[in-house]
Amino acid sequence: MNKLKIAIQKSGRLSEKSLELLKECGIKIPDFKSKLKNTASNFPLEILFLRDDDIPKYVEQGIVDIGILGENEVLEQEKNVDLVRKLGFANCRLSLAIPKDVDYPGIQFFQNKKIATSYPAIVKNYFESKNIATEIVEISGSVEIAPSIGLADTIADLVSSGSTLLHNGLKEVEKVLESEAVLISNRNLPEDVSIILESFLFRIQAVINSRENKYILLNAPNESIEKIIEVLPGMKSPTVLPLAKTGWSSIHSVVRENEFWRIIDELKKFGAEGILVIPIEKMVM
Numbered sequence: 001m002n003k004l005k006i007a008i009q010k011s012g013r014l015s016e017k018s019l020e021l022l023k024e025c026g027i028k029i030p031d032f033k034s035k036l037k038n039t040a041s042n043f044p045l046e047i048l049f050l051r052d053d054d055i056p057k058y059v060e061q062g063i064v065d066i067g068i069l070g071e072n073e074v075l076e077q078e079k080n081v082d083l084v085r086k087l088g089f090a091n092c093r094l095s096l097a098i099p100k101d102v103d104y105p106g107i108q109f110f111q112n113k114k115i116a117t118s119y120p121a122i123v124k125n126y127f128e129s130k131n132i133a134t135e136i137v138e139i140s141g142s143v144e145i146a147p148s149i150g151l152a153d154t155i156a157d158l159v160s161s162g163s164t165l166l167h168n169g170l171k172e173v174e175k176v177l178e179s180e181a182v183l184i185s186n187r188n189l190p191e192d193v194s195i196i197l198e199s200f201l202f203r204i205q206a207v208i209n210s211r212e213n214k215y216i217l218l219n220a221p222n223e224s225i226e227k228i229i230e231v232l233p234g235m236k237s238p239t240v241l242p243l244a245k246t247g248w249s250s251i252h253s254v255v256r257e258n259e260f261w262r263i264i265d266e267l268k269k270f271g272a273e274g275i276l277v278i279p280i281e282k283m284v285m
């Protein structure tokens with residue numbers, strides 16, 4: 001039987017979360033730390049552990065069928081691959097930063113400036129679209145050091161918490177793009193491999209749904225049930241069960257993680273009590 005071949009980052013910002021995703025999809029990889037190529041024991045998947053920069057090329061050439069890496073790297077390399085789906089981790093942005101004591105009047109500041117970056121193609125396209133002439137200095141890491149050693153006037157690099165910029169005397173002035181981990185695929189997958197990919201994506205969807213949602217249980221006076229149901233969407237509609245105490249019911253539903261606190265406040269207003277919120281292991285819609 002044919003296998004789906006996936007490339008994930010060997011070590012770095014994406015590796016742990018990529019492996020965690022496979023694990024939550026129920027895929028077992030024996031002895032994964034010591035082998036750069038491995039086979040899952042319970043799913044037709046072969047895993048290659050690579051430098052993230054090499055993944056787009058391998059996917060384009062069909063050496064692997066799919067890969068997990070940062071959207072920033074996919075955009076930079078402009079390879080012929082399909083971006084299949086976003087994965088909701090390794091969220092960051094590619095931003096322009098300048099020395100913190102320098103005034104920033106607006107994007108024209110960058111006219112004729114030297115910009116150090118590991119993302120020359122993205123930065124070049126960005127400034128070309130704005131008709132601003134710049135000189136790009138390509139470096140592969142420790143980009144934030146460039147202005148302080150006279151290598152460039154400014155930088156374009158990935159930012160998440162902003163602490164690297166802060167510790168290197170820089171301030172963020174423009175966001176070029178937002179990025180997160182994505183799954184990319186070769187454009188000409190054989191039929192049997194596409195079928196395995198579909199089944200893998202189905203599992204990923206269930207895992208991501210479960211991460212984005214919580215199961216909620218609460219008790220409410222019967223006269224509030226209608227109002228409470230209005231704020232609790234549920235997968236179809238909430239489950240309502242009578243409690244032993246007359247005039248009261250237990251309501252069960254699913255809420256989105258990012259709406260959770262707003263919903264809780266409304267529920268309390270309608271007299272909800274004993275609210276329990278439980279993580280969901282897997283969620284198939």
Ligand SMILES: Nc1ncnc2c1ncn2[C@@H]1O[C@H](COP(=O)(O)OP(=O)(O)OP(=O)(O)O)[C@@H](O)[C@H]1O
Binds near residue numbers: 070180
């Ligand atoms: N501070 C951050 N917060 C969140 N995500 C980040 C951050 N920095 C980088 N990333 C994401 O993680 C990806 C991998 O980053 P990492 O620093 O591990 O890459 P690398 O040094 O090029 O690794 P490799 O050794 O595999 O070439 C980046 O392309 C980006 O998508």
Ligand SMILES: O=P(O)(O)OC[C@H]1O[C@H](OP(=O)(O)OP(=O)(O)O)[C@H](O)[C@@H]1O
Binds near residue numbers: 141144158163164165
């Ligand atoms: O805004 P922050 O939370 O400080 O994160 C930003 C830093 O993270 C990334 O580097 P990383 O630590 O992955 O090192 P590397 O570039 O050497 O791989 C990025 O290149 C920035 O330097």
Ligand SMILES: [Mg+2]
Binds near residue numbers: 053
């Ligand atoms: Mg790399």
